[in-house]
Amino acid sequence: MSSLPARSVIEFSQFDQLRDAREIIFSEAAALRQMGSALGTELCDAVDLILSRPGAVIMTGMGKAGLIAQKICATLSSTGTRSHFLHPAEAIHGDLGCLHQDDTVLALSNSGETEELRRLLPIIQKMDLPIIGITARETSTLGRASRVVLCLGDLKEAGPHQLAPSTTTTAMLAMGDALSLVISKARGFTPLQFATFHPGGSLGRQLTQINEVMRPRAEVRVTQESTSIRDAFVRLSSPGRRSGAVIIVDESDRVTGIFTDSDLARLLEERRDDQLDRPICEVMTLKPTTIQADASLQAAVDLLKARKLSELPVVDRQNQLAGLIDITDVIGWQPEAASVDRQAG
Structure with missing residues (x-):
């Protein structure tokens, strides 16, 4: 041909x-x-x-x-x-x-x-x-x-x-x-002022602030570093859409790690079942990539694409957990995000 x-x-x-x-x-x-x-x-x-x-x-x-x-x-x-x-x-x-x-x-x-x-x-x-x-x-x-x-x-x-x-x-x-x-x-x-006058269409979506789109903290699975993996996945539940990640925070509610469904699958594939009852901090991804709640949706898309992430914790100015952006959320708002490779955070 x-x-x-x-x-x-x-x-x-x-x-x-x-x-x-x-x-x-x-x-x-x-x-x-x-x-x-x-x-x-x-x-x-x-x-x-x-x-x-x-x-x-x-x-x-x-x-x-x-x-x-x-x-x-x-x-x-x-x-x-x-x-x-x-x-x-x-x-x-x-x-x-x-x-x-x-x-x-x-x-x-x-x-x-x-x-x-x-x-x-x-x-x-x-x-x-x-x-x-x-x-x-x-x-x-x-x-x-x-x-x-x-x-x-x-x-x-x-x-x-x-x-x-x-x-x-x-x-x-x-x-x-x-x-x-x-x-x-x-x-x-500013771009954010521009977004105010363009709430519809692709321009409005790209300039929308993350805090307008993210899953709020109440809908995110959150736990402490000492929680076991089993408890984190079995006992933790949240209303609304399910995300494939557990966010780990310290005593001040600052994000210290992330553990995803893909991380759990790797443990099972490697027959490390005994790790399930160990503290989640032993296997979590330390200091995960985060984004500020007042950043634009386009910035989140760019970060997901560049880092090949599926979940992106959203934090406030004090690095305390504010919410979560999941790749499935972004696909619905930003067509270009559909090309983002789904990988563990």
Whole structure:
């Protein structure tokens, strides 16, 4: 059987299509590099302006630029900056009531001459709200009305006819991402704050704190070092899901060891039955790998994968047992964890 990919040979009829598609991507990438190289301290001015005002960032734009404005609005909101989208046409029919004196307006228009935006700009200026414009030229109507202009430059649209907004909207999106993420860093926005705004989906799961997912201490089999193995497995029981590990703690409830089902199986395979009535501390794994309760779920997944563990004790700042992460728990929350090899802790 051939090891070549199924689509390794490009049909002649597809050649022109792929060539055109690659040229479009390459031309947009080149435009981004050009815009990035030309970017100056005006971006810093925009960052300072937004950070200095307690209100929200009001995004506005018409058509394709309006769709990009909505995406930038979502990025700002999810990274720590309150933001709302205001449709230019709807604004002059009552939606201007959403504006507040502490807000900042971020307007998008490549030409800077979009009719609906031109009608809106004088009203925003009359309300004394500062405008940040993302546009091709500072001399456009939007450019002149803006306190800060993030200039895209004269960009050619991609494609054979160079008509449909493509390169320009890609540039607007990149400029908006740059502005949003620089502001987020300046605010000291943390991954845990990001998780607060993304409780669903894979991002939310990865950034979820372990203490939201772990089996609490009350559901973990816990014993002292002097307990025999037999007692630990026969007499100890816990409500909820069963874990294949017993956690050993000292008098201060600090984790000192772990003993797993796999450890028990090895004793039986080696015919060391007499060890079952000996203290569990003689065969436990000393100083097992642990993780802090306020760490992220992704950190737990990475640790399980790196150390090839099945059970991971969770501790507080004093190294006292707080709970347990079992590999079966993580698989349900994080698809990548399904590849973790199940081995004894």
